Amino acid sequence: MRNAQAVSNIQPRRQIYRLPRAQRVADIMLTARAVFREKGYNDAVIAEIALRAGVVEGTVYRYFAGKRDLLIKVVEHWYEEMLTDYDRQLHGIRGTWNRLRFMIWRHLTVIHNDPAMCRLIFNELRSGAEYRETAVFELNREYTNRTLAIVQDAMDSGEFRGGIPLRIVRDMIYGGVEHHIWAFLRGEGDFSPEESADGITDIIYRGLVRPGAAIDRGEQAIRRLEEVAERLEQASALVPEISRTIGNASC
Amino acid sequence: MRNAQAVSNIQPRRQIYRLPRAQRVADIMLTARAVFREKGYNDAVIAEIALRAGVVEGTVYRYFAGKRDLLIKVVEHWYEEMLTDYDRQLHGIRGTWNRLRFMIWRHLTVIHNDPAMCRLIFNELRSGAEYRETAVFELNREYTNRTLAIVQDAMDSGEFRGGIPLRIVRDMIYGGVEHHIWAFLRGEGDFSPEESADGITDIIYRGLVRPGAAIDRGEQAIRRLEEVAERLEQASALVPEISRTIGNASC
DNA sequence: AAAATTAATGAGCCTCCCTCATCATGTCCA
DNA sequence: TGGACATGATGAGGGAGGCTCATTAATTTT
Numbered sequence: 231m232r233n234a235q236a237v238s239n240i241q242p243r244r245q246i247y248r249l250p251r252a253q254r255v256a257d258i259m260l261t262a263r264a265v266f267r268e269k270g271y272n273d274a275v276i277a278e279i280a281l282r283a284g285v286v287e288g289t290v291y292r293y294f295a296g297k298r299d300l301l302i303k304v305v306e307h308w309y310e311e312m313l314t315d316y317d318r319q320l321h322g323i324r325g326t327w328n329r330l331r332f333m334i335w336r337h338l339t340v341i342h343n344d345p346a347m348c349r350l351i352f353n354e355l356r357s358g359a360e361y362r363e364t365a366v367f368e369l370n371r372e373y374t375n376r377t378l379a380i381v382q383d384a385m386d387s388g389e390f391r392g393g394i395p396l397r398i399v400r401d402m403i404y405g406g407v408e409h410h411i412w413a414f415l416r417g418e419g420d421f422s423p424e425e426s427a428d429g430i431t432d433i434i435y436r437g438l439v440r441p442g443a444a445i446d447r448g449e450q451a452i453r454r455l456e457e458v459a460e461r462l463e464q465a466s467a468l469v470p471e472i473s474r475t476i477g478n479a480s481c
Numbered sequence: 482m483r484n485a486q487a488v489s490n491i492q493p494r495r496q497i498y499r500l501p502r503a504q505r506v507a508d509i510m511l512t513a514r515a516v517f518r519e520k521g522y523n524d525a526v527i528a529e530i531a532l533r534a535g536v537v538e539g540t541v542y543r544y545f546a547g548k549r550d551l552l553i554k555v556v557e558h559w560y561e562e563m564l565t566d567y568d569r570q571l572h573g574i575r576g577t578w579n580r581l582r583f584m585i586w587r588h589l590t591v592i593h594n595d596p597a598m599c600r601l602i603f604n605e606l607r608s609g610a611e612y613r614e615t616a617v618f619e620l621n622r623e624y625t626n627r628t629l630a631i632v633q634d635a636m637d638s639g640e641f642r643g644g645i646p647l648r649i650v651r652d653m654i655y656g657g658v659e660h661h662i663w664a665f666l667r668g669e670g671d672f673s674p675e676e677s678a679d680g681i682t683d684i685i686y687r688g689l690v691r692p693g694a695a696i697d698r699g700e701q702a703i704r705r706l707e708e709v710a711e712r713l714e715q716a717s718a719l720v721p722e723i724s725r726t727i728g729n730a731s732c
Numbered sequence: 733a734a735a736a737t738t739a740a741t742g743a744g745c746c747t748c749c750c751t752c753a754t755c756a757t758g759t760c761c762a
Numbered sequence: 763t764g765g766a767c768a769t770g771a772t773g774a775g776g777g778a779g780g781c782t783c784a785t786t787a788a789t790t791t792t
Contacts, residue, residue, distance in 0.1 A: 246755090246756060246757070246770080246771060246772080247757095247770095247771090248756080248757055248758065248769085248770045248771070249770080250770090251769090251770080254770080254771095275747090275748070275749090276748075276749065276750085277748080277749095285771075285772090286771070286772055286773060287749090287750085287772090287773080288750085288751080288752085288771075288772060288773065288774095289770080289771055289772075291749090291750060291751075292770075292771075296749075296750075297748095297749065297750090353604075353608035354608070356663075357604035357605070357608075359667070361667070362667070362669070394680075394683075394684070395680055397661075398657070398661065398677070398680040398681060398684065399684070400660075401657050401658075401660040401661040401681075402653055402656075402657035402660075402681065402684055402685075404660055405653075405656035405657040405658070405659050405660025405661065406649070406652050406653035406656040406657055407652075407656070408656050408659075408660065409651075409652040409653075409655055409656025409657075409659065410648075410649065410652040410656065412607075416610070416612070416613070418613070426649070429645075429646055429649040430649060430652075430653065432645075432688075433645070433649065433650070433653055433684075433685070433688035433689065434653075434684070434688065435688075436687060436688045436689075436692075437683075437684035437685065437686075437687045437688030438684065438687075441687075441692070497739080497740060497741080497786090497787065497788065498739095498740095498788090499738085499739050499740070499787085499788050499789065500739080501739095502738095502739085505739080505740095526778090526779065526780090527779075527780065527781085528779075528780095536740075536741090537740065537741050537742060538741090538742080538780090538781085539740070539741060539742065539781085539782080539783085540739080540740055540741075542780090542781060542782075543739075543740075547780075547781075548779095548780065548781090
């Protein structure tokens with residue numbers, strides 16, 4: 231122990247590093263993300279976030295209006311990362327069944343990859359009264375609308391029967407997914423995004439498809455053929471010999 | 482003001498009424514139900530519950546292990562009331578479609594009649610780590626199993642196609658319902674249990690029902706295409722670039 | 733009527749969220 | 763180069779609310 235401390239009992243303030251606002255905010259948000267992930271919202275303590283971010287509690291409140299605001303910002307940031315290049319991926323997929331299946335699989339995979347973060351969204355963020363004002367709400371809306379656009383297209387083309395309220399389709403897809411992963415989010419067991427996506431897509435597709443169009447074993451066979459064609463098309467683009475031979479089959 | 486008070490400044494303890502344990506517990510739970518309904522879990526304050534129940538804060542903790550325990554007991558009590566004579570009602574309904582529709586409608590109606598209580602269950606109770614130990618969890622399980630029994634019966638009789646994982650059916654029905662009523666629970670707008678039940682039942686039923694026999698001319702074409710797909714897939718396995726790219730067929 | 737039992741009390745502890753007066757540091761300009 | 767200024771950062775402390783426990787008092791038992 232140094233002499234000055236021992237005598238005067240005054241703790242010298244540690245060296246203070248002043249960071250530009252943006253940097254400090256980023257630091258705190260990254261730390262907060264980790265702590266929220268580990269502890270959940272209620273058990274996360276601002277003091278710990280501050281400590282691990284290398285600042286004092288008051289500093290957190292300088293940049294965030296409160297604990298709840300911090301949560302919202304953290305989730306928004308994460309969510310925006312997630313949504314990058316969704317559209318580009320979907321763009322390469324053909325056929326209503328495949329596109330629907332992709333959207334569902336994708337959603338399941340995000341949850342599978344970061345359950346703790348999704349817990350925050352489902353359990354904490356969405357319960358709050360201010361959820362509608364959140365950017366997550368709006369981003370989510372856009373995201374689900376992309377799925378509904380697929381359904382709408384299929385209705386327009388006659389593949390799906392008409393007169394189905396889109397809202398209900400959305401609720402059954404995303405509600406079904408959520409309900410499906412509840413146990414996993416509670417840490418009970420695992421699930422396979424692939425199998426689950428197959429099961430959900432199967433029921434939804436059959437529930438919407440125009441009867442008499444493609445039925446029974448024809449249904450399955452056609453779906454499988456679509457998938458094969460899809461994969462072969464994508465793959466063939468990579469192999470000069472094949473693409474020269476086959477040409478573009480997708481038209 | 483009475484003299485004794487003015488002089489000694491000692492508040493005489495008000496008359497204490499000692500109630501039998503069961504009575505006190507019932508009183509507190511009923512008050513707690515009201516306060517939780519009005520304020521939600523987080524904004525409900527034990528002191529207020531105690532005050533309105535005519536006891537002091539410590540008394541609440543004499544009968545309940547904590548705030549969370551109180552919530553659980555309150556919800557369990559309410560849930561058990563709800564479930565009375567479900568079976569009897571279902572008994573009088575014939576036909577798979579009608580029975581499914583009844584179960585869905587019933588669920589929607591419960592939510593429609595007591596949104597505040599359902600908010601507690603969906604937003605608070607079910608988020609907690611101890612949900613699985615709850616009686617609500619078990620009661621809910623039994624309840625949804627009744628729906629699955631209807632589906633199973635229909636599969637056995639051949640009305641529904643086989644091989645559908647029951648768990649997914651359950652998730653889509655109850656998840657779909659929940660997602661559907663989210664906005665309503667947040668106090669945004671209303672919904673019609675009848676119309677919603679029709680829409681959900683419609684998709685589920687069609688998603689599960691056994692389709693008619695395959696069409697004649699489709700049959701041959703499909704068989705031929707299947708063979709082609711088979712050969713192409715096998716051939717593609719011989720081209721390293723493709724098999725590396727495609728990988729597992731299921732994603 | 734004394735003893736035993738147990739319902740009920742309420743002061744007060746503890747943990748957190750959050751505020752704010754104060755201090756420190758980096759920047760700009762004379 | 764040094765003083766003024768803007769703003770990053772501090773940390774003690776206020777306040778709310780969940781929860782404890784030693785004490786008091788009503789009721790029952792002996």
